[in-house]
Amino acid sequence: MAYDSRSNSLEEHWMPFSDNRGFKKDPRLVVKAEGTHLIDHRGGRVLDGSSGLFCSPAGHCHPKIVEAVHKQMQEYTYVMPFQVGHPGSFALAERISRLTPEPINHVFFVNSGSEAVDTALKIAMAYHHARGDARSRFVSRERAYHGVNIGGVSLSGMVKNRDIFHATIPGVVMMRHTHNPEEKFIPGGHSEHRGVELANDLQRICETYGAGNIAAVFVEPVAGSTGALPPPVGYLKRLREICDQHGILLVFDEVITGFGRMGTNFAAQHYDVVPDIMTMAKALTNGSIPMGAVAVKDEIYETVTGGSPDGLTEFFHGYTYSGHPAACAAGLAMMDILEEEDLVARTHDMIPYFQDAMMSLKDHDMVNDIRVAGFMAGIEVHQGAMPGLRGTTLQKEMFWNGLSVKFTGDNAIIAPQFIMEKEHIDEIVDKFRSSLDQHEG
Missing domain, CATH: 3.90.1150.10 (Aspartate Aminotransferase, domain 1)
Structure with a gap:
């Protein structure tokens, strides 16, 4: 136009x-x-x-995606996602699970990266509740970007994204960011220094607030929107160790790094660290239809779904457009493109x-x-x-x-x-x- x-x-x-x-x-x-x-x-x-x-x-206007969405919109344009389904969302979840590291095999669909982060917060709460564990604190980082919904803003470490939005969720504690201004122009971006030291911020937070009160830690494997900050050597592995020690969920926000940006399916594989929960969006549909997703370990899905009586809703969360047919068609076409090309x-x-x-x-x-x-x-x-x-x-x-x-x-x-x-x-x-x-x- x-x-x-x-x-x-x-x-x-x-x-x-x-x-x-x-x-x-x-x-x-x-x-x-x-x-x-x-x-x-x-x-x-x-x-x-x-x-x-x-x-x-x-690439823009990829013909395979255009054709897939056009075909889908001729068959059905909308299906209520609550207690009703359509084949496309199940097929796309299965395709995504082929790319995520084991044992991350269950996928919850949303409409953006911001919604994915808020959903991951609620999944973490639901998981601990189902285990009878009342954990209410979350840990994030300075310079973090986790979307613009209230949950993501609460986790945000980018001051302009939160300084006038005061009604954020309580109980969020920040670790230091990983950028060292004295280290510049590092080939590959991988600092050899201070990775374990910076990750030990989480251990100090556990000792200060009580590890049993912390539900989850949210990190971007590479802090993207703040200016592409790679993690120092050993940083993500040390976070994984501390989370395992204290029963804290580790969440990787892979909205930017997912689906190939690191030269692997996800940054989790690039850095050889498996989180408990992964958020994703953006490249999921090649940007053609709004869509995001949260992928979780099997144990998290099974704990939450097993925490309610048979026949009743287990997780009171979702969106009108979760797993929208056109978005699923675009996502399935994108999975084909990633593989075929x-x-x-x-x-x-x-x-x-x-x-x-x-x-x-x-x-x-x-x-x-x-x-x-x-x-x-x-x-x-x-x-x-x-x-x-x-x-x-x-x-x-x-x-x-x-x-x-x-x-x-x-x-x-x-x-x-x-x-x-x-x-x-x-x-x-x-x-x-x-x-x-x-x-x-």
Whole structure:
């Protein structure tokens, strides 16, 4: 749909996470997308350097997904998910369980990553309740992003996402983040220092608040939205040990890292640490239909479902659109694409080239640090007149320079589509560098 400024003021839409006033003065509208590129309303071609918001690694408008959703919508468009079902949701859950590490084999469908996190919170509560264990505290981290619903905001360690939203859930305690500003431009992003020490924050929290009061620990294996912070060596394994010691559930928020971003199905396999619960979304349907999911270990599912009398609802939670038929069709098509196009292995093989390409930007005077984790990188630019202003301005300038990149504050987050070739990676670097060269802020 073309943009016509004479008939559409853009005023009525309140945009999320956006400079609404600035955008409506200088809109950046996408009117078409194909493969690795977006087409803006002026007719320009824009390379998608962040896979949308990490959502579309198989490329925009993938014909297999378009066909699958179209076919599904001709058969049935909606089925009530409470006490009624349809084949697609069961088929998709089974396909997802092939990718998750054992024994994570049960999947609860939601509509976004934010809903997945809130659902994981409630599953943790339900699990401990079914065991007769009244645990009410949760542990998260500084600089964490776990969505924007009240549960996720309560776990958030990104201050702008919570500083005016005070009605959060009580009993959340924060561990330190894992970023060390003194360690910069580390190849592969894996710090060899302080992993166990930082993870021992959880042990201190157990000693301070009582381990028997802590229900679950939420971590992003790689802290994504805050600027791609990889875990230091030994960090995730030590968290797993402490959780096992005290009966605490370990939750991996894999909304960004799931379905191939780390060169493995999930970051859990990349770091060889199996959580108890995993949240996922984004690439699940290649961003084509909103969908998220929570996958849990068999023991959690069996404990919760076995905690109620036969014939009664065991878990009083769900959404009107849980496991929506169109979303399931898109998800099943995406599972086929991952397998048939061997996208995870392809990404794994591309990571060394990607890492070297990203690190080539470290000589630019405006670049403060570069962190690479799998097929994702955080490029931090030096702060301008105030925190986040330079990054926000650069995001706009890069778009008109033919590159779409997500910025959080002064951190650019590069997350290429899995279908990209080396020349696409080179193009990202070239356009990123030229945008820095042209920037006057």
